[in-house]
Amino acid sequence: MSFQPVKFYQTGTFTVGNRLLPPEERSVQAQTKRFNSINSGHRACQGCGEALGARYAVDAAMEAANGQLICANATGCLEVFSTPYPETSWQVPWIHSLFGNTAAVATGIAAALKVKQLKGERRDIRVVAQGGDGGTTDIGFGCLSGMFERNDDVLYICYDNGGYMNTGIQRSSATPPAARTATTLAVGDEPGNLFGQGKFVPAIAMAHEIPYVATATVADLRDLEAKVRRAMAIRGARYLHILVPCPLGWGTASHETIRIARLAKETGIFPVFEAEHGELKSVLAIRRPLPVEDYLKPQKRYAHLFAPKARLEVIARLQQLADRNIRRYGLLEGN
Amino acid sequence: MLKQIEGSRAVAEAVALCRPEVICAYPISPQTHIVEALGEFVKDGTLAPCEFINVESEFAAMSVAIGSSAAGARTYTATASQGLLFMAEAVYNASGLGLPIVMTVANRAIGAPINIWNDHSDALSQRDSGWLQIFAETNQEALDLHIQAFRLAEELSLPIMVCMDGFILTHAYERVDMPTQAQVDAYLPKYEPRQVLDPAEPVSIGAMVGPEAFMEVRYLAHAKQMEALKLIPGYAAEFREVFGRDSGGLTHTYKADDAETMVVAMGSLLGTIKDVIDEMRAAGHKIGVLGITLFRPFPIAQVREALHGAQRVVVLEKSLAVGLGGILATNVRMALSALPIDVYTVVAGIGGRPITMRSLHALFREAERDDIDPVTFLDLNHDVVDKQLARERSTRRSGPAAEAILRDIGVVAAKVAQEVR
Incomplete structure (x- = not known):
């Protein structure tokens, strides 16, 4: 591809020009020789954030591993839309075992590869495990924590769309407060999901003091790729938590996925950062602070906060959570 | 070595x-x-x-x-x-x-x-x-x-x-x-x-x-x-x-020739059964045993072959299919389909209850007389069970059953000592 220095930003959009960069700094997806680890033709919904995030993440991991990569996948949307045989999208060796055991399966693969490499039977091959928020923060949490604690040589990627979308949009422990799901309907005195204590797994991963923890969204795909690359340069347990809007579950337009992800970051609802050995290392700063309403309004799962009457006190509580993120992670300053 | x-x-x-x-x-x-x-x-x-x-x-x-x-x-x-x-x-x-x-x-x-x-x-x-x-x-x-x-x-x-x-x-x-x-x-x-x-x-x-x-x-x-x-x-x-030694295989028989009563079992229990059968054979009883090494797949043909000449089969098993009787016995029955052989299920040794030679001697002799229930629980303490059932009939909030039974039995160590004596 020829190198054409052109304008970096397109005014009025969130698009970042790739062609401005020298070829070696361009994104993996911009390369004609990208791996296409998840081939086109799969059955994800239009505008699926998870399909987008997985495509970028796995291709970046493939590049970092020189094509020597094995993926383990939890049950869930990604698994279902990518595989009904004989139509697999996966161009990498790929295994799906169960809903709740992906981190452990990846540990097993990594252990086998280590022995095989010691015996001189196989090259250095890397392992990526991936699952949705249900398979990660709920049913697969025990295996995930075990993998972290032993510091097994696995990069675990969670695609967080805030619920069990594959089974019909039920609540998970990653479902945000007040959001409507099929099991937290917008009815009664306190419609939508409860305000619990929250379960932000990146922070729990940091508490395991593993070598690398990062969050990302599908709005900043270059940032996502860079984090995968950084994670792949490290050995041991690594965790990447990617916010992936779900048009079906969130009630958003298919073409809005990236904008919604951007708003999650810009409002402070979802902090984007990196941590090493339990310590915060960098954050992706909020460029233009926005109130949480801007993030909530376009999503039908929050419609009950605005009509028939505005639930200002609930919106204020959500704003408090965003403000806490901004304060806690220093999202306005950045570093 | x-x-x-x-x-x-x-x-x-x-x-x-x-x-x-x-x-x-x-x-x-x-x-x-x-x-x-x-x-x-x-x-x-x-x-x-x-x-x-x-x-x-x-x-x-x-x-x-x-x-x-x-x-x-x-x-x-x-x-x-x-x-x-x-x-x-x-x-x-x-x-x-x-x-x-x-x-x-x-x-x-x-x-x-x-x-x-x-x-x-x-x-x-x-x-x-x-x-x-x-x-x-x-x-x-x-x-x-x-x-x-x-x-x-x-x-x-x-x-x-x-x-x-x-x-x-x-x-x-x-x-x-x-x-x-x-x-x-x-x-x-x-x-x-x-x-x-x-x-x-x-x-x-x-x-x-x-x-x-x-x-x-x-x-x-x-x-x-x-x-x-x-x-x-x-x-x-x-x-x-x-x-240089035999190990494994599908099934093994012991003193099965001309046996009128065949005992079926799996695992270490076979050792005790063989000792009992040695003594009973010495006393003139026509009894033998079939040990099942391979449970899945179930060797139906070999089990049928080993048991088809017997008059009765006693399946001694360390498992209980609650609401039915035996698991191993159900499999053995399938192998004996359409054969005119009585198959007795004996649930024994569950939860580590000792299976003594004395109990087996008595059991096998009763079986030879066809004097046992189709589903028998070896050494079951009927008094304790009856007492608990009576308690449940008389009192709605009868409490946790296992704890009540333990209380009725008394000091456990003494009970076990008495069992194995």
Whole structure:
């Protein structure tokens, strides 16, 4: 591809020009020789954030591993839309075992590869495990924590769309407060999901003091790729938590996925950062602070906060959570 | 080499001779000594290269084994009881994916009430999981069966449970003949997986399969298990050639010629039964025994052949199909379809209740007179049960049953001492 220095930003959009960069700094997806680890033709919904995030993440991991990569996948949307045989999208060796055991399966693969490499039977091959928020923060949490604690040589990627979308949009422990799901309907005195204590797994991963923890969204795909690359340069347990809007579950337009992800970051609802050995290392700063309403309004799962009457006190509580993120992670300053 | 060692240690040494590449372990009695020993061999470098992974649950143990086996490594784990149930979802997954994992099940009861002692409820609860299941009678057989298990599992691409009675075998010090590394290497070829996760030849494993192919995939698992029935006798014969002793196989009979009464059992209980039969034969009773080594696939033809000449069959089993009677007995009945033979189910020794020669003498004599119930509970304390039933009839809030029964029985140690006297 020829190198054409052109304008970096397109005014009025969130698009970042790739062609401005020298070829070696361009994104993996911009390369004609990208791996296409998840081939086109799969059955994800239009505008699926998870399909987008997985495509970028796995291709970046493939590049970092020189094509020597094995993926383990939890049950869930990604698994279902990518595989009904004989139509697999996966161009990498790929295994799906169960809903709740992906981190452990990846540990097993990594252990086998280590022995095989010691015996001189196989090259250095890397392992990526991936699952949705249900398979990660709920049913697969025990295996995930075990993998972290032993510091097994696995990069675990969670695609967080805030619920069990594959089974019909039920609540998970990653479902945000007040959001409507099929099991937290917008009815009664306190419609939508409860305000619990929250379960932000990146922070729990940091508490395991593993070598690398990062969050990302599908709005900043270059940032996502860079984090995968950084994670792949490290050995041991690594965790990447990617916010992936779900048009079906969130009630958003298919073409809005990236904008919604951007708003999650810009409002402070979802902090984007990196941590090493339990310590915060960098954050992706909020460029233009926005109130949480801007993030909530376009999503039908929050419609009950605005009509028939505005639930200002609930919106204020959500704003408090965003403000806490901004304060806690220093999202306005950045570093 | 002859050694006087604990059963668990013997199994661990035999497993180590099979050169496993990944071992995962989670503690549960009574299998713990096996993985403790293997952990020692890996840590001190005796067994290398091998990865020993201390996982956080049995569910993780089987899941690590799935990943490791799918990546082409020879993989071993061990469990028992609650542990086997906790990993059950992954147990079915391992066989569904066709991964030749070898797992020792140190047979133990399933709670509630919690009970660490031996019976076969754990392994038999997984009888339809698609795993091959073999039961060891002695510690020698337990260690021999593990060597055969790797060969069989890897040939068929099916996982296998080697079942050995918890405590009775795992914790018993017995003399065993430990094979040499050269013997095991001569018997057990290098593992060549049928499917492997390999960037050089990427495959998708574990894809969703719909109604158009699910039945065919499941039938294939059944067909492969049936193939084991043909392979095992050959492997046992080859084992004899290399190691110079009989071990394994499908079934074994003892003093079965002209037997009018045939006893059927699995595991270490066979030793006690054989002693009783020796004494009864000496006293002129026409009684023999059929030991079942291979429980899955169930050797229907061999069981039918061994039992068809008997007048009655007494299935002595350490398991209970609640609401039906026996599990082993149900399988034996299927093998005897349409034959005019009475099959008695005797539930014995569950939760570690001692099965004494005295009780067996009485039981077999009653059976010879056809004077036992179709489903009999050996040495059941009817008084205690009746008392509890009466209590439940008279009082709505009768409280937790197990605790009430224990209270009625009194000091447990004294009771056990009285039982074994």
